Each structure stands twice: as C-alpha cells, then as structure tokens.
Amino acid sequence: MAPARTNSAGLATRLLAGQAIVLVAGALTVGLVAAMIGPPIFHQHLVESGHQQNSPELVHIETAYRDASLISVGVGLLISLIAAGAVTWFLNRRLRRPLEQVTTAAMELTRGHYSTRVPTSASGTELETLATAFNTMASRLEGIEDTRRRMLSDLAHELRTPIATLSAYHEGLHDGIAALGPESRAALEEQTRRLARLADDIDEVSTAEEGRLALDLRPHHVRDLLWAAHEGMRDAFAAKGINLVVEPPTATGLDVHVDRNRIGQVLTNLLTNALRHTPPGGTVILAANRQGEEAAISVIDDGDGMTPEQLEHAFERFYRGDAARTRDRTGSGIGLTISKALIDAHHGSISANSDGQGEGTRLILTLPLPGR
Known part of the structure; x- marks a missing residue:
C-alpha cells in the first residue's frame, strides 16, 4: 500500500504545482500589463479631467491607483492559490482511492492472483473506463490461466494411458511374462501412433494459433x-x-x-x-x-x-x-x-x-x- 500512497501524493503535488505555476504566471502577466498600460491611461484621464501636471494631488492619486492595483492582484493571487489548493485536495482525495485500488490490483496480478478485480466507483468516466478495462484484462488472464491448467491436466490424462500401456508391455517383455506376438505388436503400434498423433495435433494447433501456418490459397x-x-x-x-x-x-x-x-x-x-x-x-x-x-x-x-x-x-x-x-x-x-x-x-x-x-x-x- 505504501507505493500507492507515494504515487497519489506525487500526483497531488504535481497538480498543485501545475496550478500554482499557471496562477503565478497569470498574476505576473496581469501585473506587468497593468503596470505598463494602466498608469499612462489613468494619468491621461486625470489631466483631461482638469488636474495639473505634476501636482501633489495628481501624484497622490496615481500612487493610490498603483497601490490599489498591486493589492488587488496580490489578494486575487492569494485567493486563487487557496482555491487551487482546495481543488487539488479535493481531486487528490477523489482520485487517491481508485488509483490505490488499481495499483494494488496490478501488484496482485503480478503475483499470479488473477481473480483480483477493481471495484468500479463514481470517480469519473476515465477512472471507470480504466477499472472496466483492467477487470476485462484480469478476466481474460484468469481464463487463459484456467485454460492452461486444464490443458496441462488433460494433456497428462491423454498421455497417461498410452504411456501406461507401453510401460506394461515393456515390463512384461523384459520379465518374460509376455511375448512379442501379433497382438502385443499391434497394441504397441497403436499406442505409439496415438502418442505421435497427439504430438502432431498439438504442434499443428500451436502453429495455426501462432500464425505460422503456410496456406496454399x-x-x-x-x-x-x-x-x-x-x-x-x-x-x-x-x-x-x-x-x-x-x-x-x-x-x-x-x-x-x-x-x-x-x-x-x-x-x-x-x-x-x-x-x-x-x-x-x-x-x-x-x-x-x-x-x-x-x-x-x-x-x-x-x-x-x-x-x-x-x-x-x-x-x-x-x-x-x-x-x-x-x-x-x-x-x-x-x-x-x-x-x-x-x-x-x-x-x-x-x-x-x-x-x-x-x-x-x-x-x-x-x-x-x-x-x-
């Protein structure tokens, strides 16, 4: 579980850092534009309204304007950072559990526990799609594993009878209990052909399933x-x-x-x-x-x-x-x-x-x- 928490915390940090960079860049841009464009325009309007150039009153008003602008941008940036932190916390809390579940389930799959599933939750369409795709993959892996186990079991069963027959005849011939006559020869040939046919069939189906089959179309x-x-x-x-x-x-x-x-x-x-x-x-x-x-x-x-x-x-x-x-x-x-x-x-x-x-x-x- 520790790796999952580390990954989620890293995601939260990256989300917050990304939003902070965007907000700071936006605030700097707004401040720079306001500092370059706002004062000249404000000064021009004051002169047109009847204030004398370089009068103490004009200087005071322009200073108040700049201070108000800086304070407004600063307060806005602070509020935006707080909002970004709240949104990041909310998203982190909303995403952490589903991501932990997927990570834990993936680790279980690597250990061979193919029955592991990720519970679906209302965490967003993307996460639901991820959980569904993961569960589909796990189901297919579980099916493949079940087929492999059954195949090995059935293959052992298929081999057991001809091998037992050949072994029994071999011991009988070696101990002198049985003689190599027409009947025993026919039985040995039948079981040998059966083993050869089984090997050929397995090789053929593997060749076809792997796309290595040459076809004369x-x-x-x-x-x-x-x-x-x-x-x-x-x-x-x-x-x-x-x-x-x-x-x-x-x-x-x-x-x-x-x-x-x-x-x-x-x-x-x-x-x-x-x-x-x-x-x-x-x-x-x-x-x-x-x-x-x-x-x-x-x-x-x-x-x-x-x-x-x-x-x-x-x-x-x-x-x-x-x-x-x-x-x-x-x-x-x-x-x-x-x-x-x-x-x-x-x-x-x-x-x-x-x-x-x-x-x-x-x-x-x-x-x-x-x-x-």
Missing part, C-alpha cells in the same frame, strides 16, 4: 469441398449405420479462396465429431449457403446435443463435457480446437449451436467470399 467451389468431405467419411458413417447427406443445391454458385487440404481437414474433424455423437440410424447433413459477404458451411446432426456449458468450451483443447468422448479414445481430443485455428487462419469463424441434450448439434463455419 486457391479458388474452390464450396460444392466440391462438401462432396470431397462426404467421400472421405462415407464408409465410416455407413459402418455405424448413420446417414450422411449432402445438400448441394444450397452451395450452388458459392466459391471461396481457401487451402483445399486444410478446409478438408476441418470438415473431416467436424464430421468425425458428428459421427461420434450421433447414434446409429441418425442423420448428419452437410450444407452451405451465403450469409452476407461470407459462405457458411454447416454440419448438422440429430445426435446427443450440447449443454450451454459444453457449447462455451467446445473449441478448447482437451475439453471433456460428455461421456461420448470419454468412451471414444481414438482421437486426441483437440479436433475442434484445430478446426477453429485453421478457420481463424483463413480469416473465418466457427461456432456451435444446440437446443440442448438430445436435440442435435449444428456446427457452422464461415469463410469470406473472394474479393471481400
């Missing part, structure tokens, strides 16, 4: 992108007994300037997510339409649906808000995160909508139309 028909995604996932949907439907008429005439492989990867991730959450006999629809100056591609399923909390965290790394993902261990858990990073790299957006559990989910990605 070319014009493509949205209809062709939809059918390519359909062909790539058709067998997987058929194996689970889910209808995968493309609505090409809605995409007629829509062209986008994108990296075909990257957008194909995004659509595959979205379809994989829909496949995971849609029961056998359900339907997943691929559609597109124009929304203003953007092309909107939708992946709509009639499966599990999402709660408001799940929608809020749907694109965060490793977020688990449902049992389906816990049961399905084939993915790395960051498919939607990668999709968002790739769409952001294309200057587009991606969002998820759902009316609730059991009501299906609608994933929508938008891409700017050429020339926009």
